Amino acid sequence: MYTFFLLPVGPIYVSTSVSKMDDVAKEISYEFNGWVRNGGRWKPTECRARVKIALIIPFRNRYEQISIFLRHIHPLLRKQYLDYRIFSVEQIGDAPFNRAKLFNIGFKEALKFDDFKCFVFHDVDLMPENDRNEYSCPSSPRHMSVAVDKFDYRQIFGGVGSFTKEHFELINGYSNIFWGWGGEDDNLFRSRITAKGLTLSRPSSKKGRYKMLKMFHVFSKYCLHRLARMDQALKEMDNDGLNSLKYSTEVTEYPLFTLIRANLENAL
Numbered sequence: 676m677y678t679f680f681l682l683p684v685g686p687i688y689v690s691t692s693v694s695k696m697d698d699v700a701k702e703i704s705y706e707f708n709g710w711v712r713n714g715g716r717w718k719p720t721e722c723r724a725r726v727k728i729a730l731i732i733p734f735r736n737r738y739e740q741i742s743i744f745l746r747h748i749h750p751l752l753r754k755q756y757l758d759y760r761i762f763s764v765e766q767i768g769d770a771p772f773n774r775a776k777l778f779n780i781g782f783k784e785a786l787k788f789d790d791f792k793c794f795v796f797h798d799v800d801l802m803p804e805n806d807r808n809e810y811s812c813p814s815s816p817r818h819m820s821v822a823v824d825k826f827d828y829r830q831i832f833g834g835v836g837s838f839t840k841e842h843f844e845l846i847n848g849y850s851n852i853f854w855g856w857g858g859e860d861d862n863l864f865r866s867r868i869t870a871k872g873l874t875l876s877r878p879s880s881k882k883g884r885y886k887m888l889k890m891f892h893v894f895s896k897y898c899l900h901r902l903a904r905m906d907q908a909l910k911e912m913d914n915d916g917l918n919s920l921k922y923s924t925e926v927t928e929y930p931l932f933t934l935i936r937a938n939l940e941n942a943l
């Protein structure tokens with residue numbers, strides 16, 4: 676059997692045309708002669724993947740984006756011959772969005788499914804433009820989305836990052852106190868990582884290129900407090916994170932992803 680069609684090639688086209696989730700499932704899920712197994716997982720059968728990866732998406736009310744994202748990311752992960760599962764962690768209710776806490780919940784819940792060693796934390800609106808950007812966990816935490824089209828491919832924090840299980844536990848995950856837009860990634864990449872003596876690695880801006888799907892932004896009032904919260908999050912790092920999470924969930928496996936619907940307690 677020829678497998679060269681499945682190898683990464685470098686720059687890839689990003690289709691932003693909208694499809695219904697059911698139509699995407701018909702294209703790629705195992706149930707319809709595709710390859711993605713129920714729950715949004717795949718692993719190579721010809722060889723053993725080096726590491727098991729959980730890709731975690733924070734989510735609320737971005738239905739068009741998640742279909743586009745899944746249609747794009749599944750083939751890329753397969754080309755990289757990864758043993759992976761995609762989790763979408765959806766925040767229930769009307770409290771300001773808490774992206775960081777959803778990532779922490781995704782980390783904990785994913786470990787109930789499998790012994791994942793590598794975690795990729797991924798915004799739903801970022802589409803990799805180069806399939807040689809490795810979805811893996813090197814020896815230091817990795818900021819993968821270094822060049823985003825919306826920011827003229829200049830370097831910013833946030834977007835997509837990967838951590839080994841050990842490193843994410845060492846930094847106590849993300850801070851849970853950033854409700855609304857902003858702050859959580861600066862705290863993670865600038866403060867939590869360095870406080871534990873870790874360094875951040877990055878792919879080149881050629882490999883780490885991403886296209887951002889367009890969306891009208893509604894900024895929450897809580898973003899006004901984010902600078903004050905940065906100091907608090909740094910001081911309280913050892914008690915605020917994975918070890919202080921409170922939530923309840925409902926978990927459902929869909930053809931292209933595992934959905935974790937999370938009720939976040941302590942909403943502001």
Ligand code: GDU
Binds near residue numbers: 737797801855859860
């Ligand atoms: N999200 C939702 N629903 C929401 C809000 C956010 O699903 O109502 C999720 C999505 O996965 C989205 C991600 O959170 O991709 C980031 O939210 P936005 O797209 O609203 O924010 P930005 O595009 O401005 O994102 C940038 C960075 C993020 C993060 C954010 C600040 O790309 O990584 O740092 O700023 O919170």
